[in-house]
Every structure is written in structure tokens, then in C-alpha cells.
Amino acid sequence: MRMKFFAALALTVAMGSALMVFATPPPAGSGSITGKVTYTGTPMKMKPIDMSKEPSCAKQHATPITTENVATGPGNTLQWVVVYISAGDEGTTTASQGVRYDQKGCQYLPHVLTMLAGQQLQIYNDDQTSHNIHPLAKVNQEWNKSQPPGSPPIDTKWDKPEFIAVKCNIHPWMHGYFAVLKTSHVSITGEDGTFDIKGLSPGKYTVTAWQEQYGTKTQDVTVGAGAATANFVFTATPY
Amino acid sequence: MTLKKFAVTFALGSMALLTAGATVSTAQSHVNSPDPLLGTPSVATETSNIDGITGHAESGKHLYRRFCIGCHGPDGNGQGMNAQWIDPKPRDFTEATFKCRSTPTGTLPTDEDLYNAITRGFVTTNMPSWRPLNPQQRADLVAFIKTWSPRWAKEKPGASLNIPPETAITIESILHGRELFQKLECWKCHGPEGHADGPSASTLTDSKGNPILPFNFSTGERFMCGDSNRDLYRIFMTGLDGSPMPSFADVIQPNDAWDLVHFLRTLQVALPNQELTLWQTYKAAHGKDLKPIGPDSAGGAQ
Numbered sequence: 001m002r003m004k005f006f007a008a009l010a011l012t013v014a015m016g017s018a019l020m021v022f023a024t025p026p027p028a029g030s031g032s033i034t035g036k037v038t039y040t041g042t043p044m045k046m047k048p049i050d051m052s053k054e055p056s057c058a059k060q061h062a063t064p065i066t067t068e069n070v071a072t073g074p075g076n077t078l079q080w081v082v083v084y085i086s087a088g089d090e091g092t093t094t095a096s097q098g099v100r101y102d103q104k105g106c107q108y109l110p111h112v113l114t115m116l117a118g119q120q121l122q123i124y125n126d127d128q129t130s131h132n133i134h135p136l137a138k139v140n141q142e143w144n145k146s147q148p149p150g151s152p153p154i155d156t157k158w159d160k161p162e163f164i165a166v167k168c169n170i171h172p173w174m175h176g177y178f179a180v181l182k183t184s185h186v187s188i189t190g191e192d193g194t195f196d197i198k199g200l201s202p203g204k205y206t207v208t209a210w211q212e213q214y215g216t217k218t219q220d221v222t223v224g225a226g227a228a229t230a231n232f233v234f235t236a237t238p239y
Numbered sequence: 240m241t242l243k244k245f246a247v248t249f250a251l252g253s254m255a256l257l258t259a260g261a262t263v264s265t266a267q268s269h270v271n272s273p274d275p276l277l278g279t280p281s282v283a284t285e286t287s288n289i290d291g292i293t294g295h296a297e298s299g300k301h302l303y304r305r306f307c308i309g310c311h312g313p314d315g316n317g318q319g320m321n322a323q324w325i326d327p328k329p330r331d332f333t334e335a336t337f338k339c340r341s342t343p344t345g346t347l348p349t350d351e352d353l354y355n356a357i358t359r360g361f362v363t364t365n366m367p368s369w370r371p372l373n374p375q376q377r378a379d380l381v382a383f384i385k386t387w388s389p390r391w392a393k394e395k396p397g398a399s400l401n402i403p404p405e406t407a408i409t410i411e412s413i414l415h416g417r418e419l420f421q422k423l424e425c426w427k428c429h430g431p432e433g434h435a436d437g438p439s440a441s442t443l444t445d446s447k448g449n450p451i452l453p454f455n456f457s458t459g460e461r462f463m464c465g466d467s468n469r470d471l472y473r474i475f476m477t478g479l480d481g482s483p484m485p486s487f488a489d490v491i492q493p494n495d496a497w498d499l500v501h502f503l504r505t506l507q508v509a510l511p512n513q514e515l516t517l518w519q520t521y522k523a524a525h526g527k528d529l530k531p532i533g534p535d536s537a538g539g540a541q
Contacts, residue, residue: 053438053439055534129424130423130424130427132483132485133485134446134483134485136446138334141335141336141345141346141390142336142345142446142480142481143343143344143345143480143486144344144478144480144482144483144484144485144486145344145478145485145486145489146423146485146486146487146489146490147490148422148423148424148490151489151490154489169428169439169442169443169483169485170424170427170428170439171439172439172442172443
């Protein structure tokens with residue numbers, strides 16, 4: 001019991017001092033970290049989504065959209081990878097503006113949305129059908145709300161950093177992610193697999209890349225005045 | 240590891256009940272209370288409060304070991320030795336996600352919600368009714384359950400849903416409820432006649448990824464979260480967290496909710512009830528004029 005108490009005390013003290021370090025982040029700099037995220041191996045195929053059960057959505061897509069959990073491009077690039085500063089100067093820790101998430105054509109837009117812990121999040125239903133929005137949070141608390149057509153946006157926020165899978169149980173093909181971070185130094189890879197984390201002051205950083213199927217990869221990067229480079233390679237599996 | 244040797248003697252709840260009178264062993268328990276987690280309510284101090292009864296986690300711990308451990312497990316994570324045989328799976332208390340709540344989706348239930356769930360049991364699942372335990376014992380168990388997750392130390396339960404007095408059971412009320420069932424797309428999961436055969440029904444999984452079916456209204460099965468019209472009102476307003484059944488609290492007005500309750504009763508064709516009788520009379524005369532519920536019905540999702 002006594003041991004536990006001291007361990008807890010030590011931890012609290014450690015956390016306290018860590019907080020003090022981050023409480024006053026240095027001003028944003030002109031440095032950046034750019035790079036590309038690719039894979040080796042055989043990834044699962046992007047499959048066309050059959051929305052025939054929801055005609056009001058199906059007709060919004062001239063050609064069927066494809067699954068996005070592993071979105072690949074020419075040259076083995078990976079889209080929708082969240083690349084962020086996981087140690088070093090983490091940037092702004094409070095946000096002045098909210099972020100917006102849309103359900104449109106029975107698809108989540110964007111597929112992965114980044115936000116800060118505590119940042120306001122507004123969820124819209126732009127469709128002519130009901131969605132139930134069901135963030136499967138584990139660190140934060142999961143909830144599950146119906147949002148019929150024409151309802152006001154759902155106003156919410158997440159208190160703790162977590163990658164939260166989002167689904168609609170009514171339309172089982174709808175999958176997305178909330179990437180709740182404690183850093184504003186983040187970039188999501190585009191179709192060409194590239195990212196660009198801007199506004200960094202010179203210094204040492206740990207950079208983490210997260211892909212929803214393949215997990216995280218981390219590397220240390222030193223940033224000078226200009227752009228530093230960091231590339232990430234994930235090992236793909238066909239399932 | 241003597242801890243691991245702790246013999247889980249009690250298998251299913253019903254068997255455990257047979258020994259309810261026996262003395263509780265004083266051996267060191269393998270109920271791994273999550274005390275070491277920072278901020279977790281401790282077994283020594285956590286309490287519950289139900290209608291004037293104060294439950295104590297310390298006493299609840301012994302009861303848990305005797306009656307609940309076989310299903311909910313020594314670590315409270317729903318992985319007791321019997322869990323593998325059970326579907327749906329026993330609740331994982333470390334997640335503090337509960338189905339039968341009077342509180343908004345995403346919030347902790349009240350002590351009373353947990354107490355009622357334990358008392359009632361979950362008909363149609365392996366979770367027995369614990370009515371044979373006395374109220375003090377059930378309150379003690381509620382207090383103990385709250386020691387499995389740090390959320391209980393950090394958060395307060397949500398505010399209980401305010402349920403206005405029930406409106407009159409009329410054919411207008413039922414018809415309006417039927418429109419809501421169509422418009423809010425309950426049928427996509429529950430099916431046009433409530434037979435659990437809507438277009439999304441076969442694809443549903445719970446939050447742990449296990450397949451789950453919507454409630455089938457037609458079989459005579461009772462609701463897990465209570466049987467009265469007030470219970471039914473609360474069920475769809477707050478939703479069943481951890482399952483695909485969403486909360487409708489933000490999208491249904493109080494009086495409309497009563498209309499929906501009245502309509503849902505008419506789907507329970509195997510359980511004679513007032514709404515059903517009224518509805519059957521109406522249908523005998525006007526059935527032909529009713530648009531079937533489903534994708535092509537006007538007033539639905541265009």
C-alpha cells in the first residue's frame with residue numbers, strides 16, 4: 001500500500017513537471033517535416049461499395065466509391081495516414097475553431113478527421129436518410145445517436161487523445177476515424193502519400209505515422225530552418 | 240502464483256444461488272480489484288445509493304466473487320470461465336458502458352439504473368435476475384461494479400431522462416407513432432413488422448465486434464431494460480450503449496415519443512395489450528388504406 005502511494009506520488013510529480021514543460025510552447029517556427037508514406041507487401045484491395053440498399057445515396061455517386069481503410073495510390077503510396085508530432089514541441093494545445101465532419105452520400109467526409117482533444121466537433125447529416133453515428137471510443141466514452149435528415153448538427157468534443165473508429169450501424173459500409181490528438185502539428189497524407197507538417201521551430205521531434213489497419217510507426221527527426229524529410233514504410237497485409 | 244489458483248467454484252448464476260446461504264470464504268480473494276489504477280474508486284471506500292440504501296463495495300466484492308465471477312470474470316472484463324459459452328457476452332465492467340440507462344448515451348448510468356438491471360436480469364440472455372438477493376446485497380454489488388473503471392471516480396452519472404406523463408392511448412397516437420417508426424427508420428434494423436429483419440439487421444455487430452440482432456417485437460420476448468411503457472419510452476430515447484441501438488433523445492419530442500411507444504406495442508403481437516386490441520380493430524376496418532412500412536412508403540426517406 002505504501003509503495004503504491006509513493007509510486008503514485010512520483011508519477012504525479014513527473015506528470016506535473018511534464019505539464020510545465022508543455023504549458024508554454026515556443027512560438028511556431030518556419031521549419032517543417034515533409035515526406036511520403038508507402039507500403040511493401042500486398043495490401044487488401046480497395047473494393048467498390050454497393051449502396052443499392054440506399055438508393056438516395058447510391059445515386060450521388062456516378063461510379064461507386066471504394067473502401068478507404070487501405071487507400072493506395074501509384075508507387076505504393078498510402079492515403080489517409082495521420083502523421084503527427086508525438087514528442088517535442090506539440091504546438092497549440094487549445095483550438096479557437098471547431099472542426100466539421102459530414103455524412104454525405106453515405107460516406108464520411110473526410111474519411112479521417114484530425115482534431116485536438118477538447119476541440120469542438122460538429123457532425124452534419126447532409127443525406128436524405130437517417131444515419132446513426134456511433135464513435136466506438138475506448139479511451140473516451142462511446143455513444144450512439146440517430147441523426148435523421150434535416151436534424152441540426154451534433155455538437156460534441158473528445159477529452160482525451162485517441163484514434164476513434166466511427167461507424168453507422170444502418171449503413172455498415174460507412175467507416176471513418178476521428179484522430180484526436182494533443183498536438184496541432186499534424187498532416188494527413190493525400191492521394192500521393194505525401195504529408196507536410198508546418199510551423200515547426202528548430203529542434204528534435206518524434207514523428208508518428210498512424211494507419212488504421214497497420215498501426216503506428218515512429219521516427220526521430222531533427223528540424224533546422226527549412227524542411228526536414230521523414231518517410232514511412234508500412235508492411236501491408238492482404239486482409 | 241497462488242492468485243491464479245483461486246478456484247472459481249461457482250459456475251452459472253442459478254447454481255450459485257443454491258449456495259447463497261453459505262458463509263463467504265475469508266481467503267485472500269483473486270477478485271483483482273483495480274485499486275492500483277490511478278483514480279479508480281477503491282473497494283474500501285466506494286459506495287452506492289439506492290433509494291435510501293447505501294451499498295458498500297467491500298461487501299459487494301464478496302458477493303461478486305460468489306455470484307458473478309463465473310461470467311463477469313475475476314478482472315471484471317466479462318471473461319469469466321463461463322463467458323465462452325455465452326452469447327451475448329457478459330458485460331465488461333472495465334469499459335463502464337451499459338445498456339439499460341436512464342441517462343444520455345455516452346454517460347454513466349445512475350446507481351439505480353444498475354440496481355434495476357441487476358434486479359431485473361436480462362431476459363433472453365444468460366444474465367439472471369438477482370431478485371433473490373436482498374436489496375442491501377444488490378446495492379453492495381452496484382458499489383463494487385463501480386470499482387472496475389476509473390470513470391466512476393472522475394465523472395458523474397448523466398442526468399436521468401425526464402419522462403412526462405403518458406398521453407392517452409388512441410388510434411391517432413398509434414398512427415402517428417407508426418409514421419415515426421417509418422420516418423426515423425427503426426424498420427431498417429427492426430423490420431417493417433418488427434420481426435428483426437430490416438435491410439441492415441444481418442450486418443449488425445456490437446461494439447466488441449460480435450454479431451447482434453435487433454430486438455424482435457413479434458415473438459413475445461420481453462424488453463431487457465424493463466417492461467412498462469415508461470421503460471419502453473426510456474429505451475429508445477437513451478439507446479443501448481455498446482450495441483447498434485442508437486439514442487433518439489435529441490430527435491424525438493416528448494409527446495411524439497409516447498406515440499411511438501403506443502405503436503411499438505402493436506408490434507408485440509404475441510403479448511396481448513391494449514394498444515394491440517385497438518390497432519387490430521382499426522386495421523380490420525382500414526387496413527387496406529395503410530401504406531406498408533419500408534423503403535417505398537411515402538413519408539419515408541425519399
